[in-house]
Amino acid sequence: MPASGRRARGEVQSRTEQQIIEAAWCYFKDDMSQADIAARLGLSRSTVVNYLALARARGYVRVSLHPEIFRQREIAEELKRKFALKDALVVPGQPDDPAADLLRVARAAADWLPELLTAGDRLGVSWGETVYHISTEVEAIAIPGLDIVQLVGSRATPLGFAAETCSANLATAFSANCINLHAPLLVQSSDLAEMLRREPVIAAQLDAIRTCNKVLFAAGSVGSDSHVVRSGVVSEATLAAYQARGAAAVICGRFIDRDGNPIPGEIDARIIGTTIDEMRGKELGLLAAAGADKTEPTRAALRAGFTTHLVTCSEIAAGLLADD
Known part of the structure; x- marks a missing residue:
């Protein structure tokens, strides 16, 4: 319109x-x-x-295309049954054009997101390319009393998908209150991280993260070209160590295995942001995933038990429904 x-x-x-x-x-x-x-x-x-x-x-x-068209498709219903989802949205993939594939999924999630929010919600927002594109594609619709909360600390990145940008874009689109996390995603020592967490301003922002009733996130891959490597969150050597322990996905900077279980590591104590446990038990856990290479990370995130709604492409959907 x-x-x-x-x-x-x-x-x-x-x-x-x-x-x-x-x-x-x-x-x-x-x-x-x-x-x-x-x-x-x-x-x-x-x-x-x-x-x-x-x-x-x-x-x-x-x-925009009405999400109901896609939700009624048989493949979405199969995903809902297999992974105990409240709802799923599958869009036709473009495997020959990964950028277009990602943008198509992001636009579908952006069209759907306002329907999933109500007045007074507190939406936690992660970071990354997919979440960034959702934040730029969402329609400007005022939602009274909505809080947008940055789930992870900031990280200078050449990729341009900073966490504070994602949350600020969504807050602007929804005329919402924006609660940014004014701390680095990763610091040099666990002692420094603990000191920062005790700072009153940061402590209040971390409390806001814990009280989010809804979250928007993506599942990162664990390949050598993954977001966490290109952004400098982990080195290739550290990534290899996590891979050796069965890492299958990255959620908000933290590694999980193929069954969705956290893989503790030394970086966890140095991260300032939400934890895997804090992602559980939300009214809404909206996961957006594009590209066939994200099939296994998406599967791991679904098994972790904090996804209630899924937006993905047909290639990932087919892979999720195939026998393990």
Whole structure:
């Protein structure tokens, strides 16, 4: 449906832009044909077509597919039964274009997320490329009394998917209160981490994490090109040690095995952020996963028991339903 324009308040709209907005309203809201719009506005049909394209390009119109279409698909129902999910959303994958595949999943999750939130919720938000794209694709919808909480500390990364950016983007879109975690994700020693956790400001932010009733997260892979390696959270040597102990996924900077059990390690005491145990027991645990290489991390996250809702691509869904 038409969204409000991004023009500054008080700026005069040109006649052409008024017609673009009117054409978009008639087409998407009033369900008028392009021919009828052309007659109403005194334009050619080709001009109406161009105006509708401009309305979408300028962000005046957001067209989304209703999640119910995908939730009713048999594969989603099978995922719900197999992993005891409340709901699942499967979108057609694009295996030949990983970037497009990820963006398709992110957009589906972004369209679905507002339906899963209610006034007064406290949503914990993790980090990473998938969560970042969800935060940029979500529609601006005000949700009264909503808190958006950063689940893990900050980490300078060349990838551009900082945790505070993800939470801030969602807070802006939902006109929500943003509670960032003003501490590094990983510090040099466990003693320093403990001191920071006792700082009153950080302690209050960690308490906000514990009281989240809903969480949005992604499952990271444990390959040499994984997010935690490229971001410098762990070295390749440390990653190899976790792999030797059966690591299958990374959740909020912490490793779990293929059955979803935490794999304790020395970095756990140096991480400032949510724990695997704190992820459990939420009203909503929304996991978004794209790309066939994320099949095993997704399976591990599902077995961990804190996912209630899943958004994924058809390749991952097929892999999850295949025999182990």
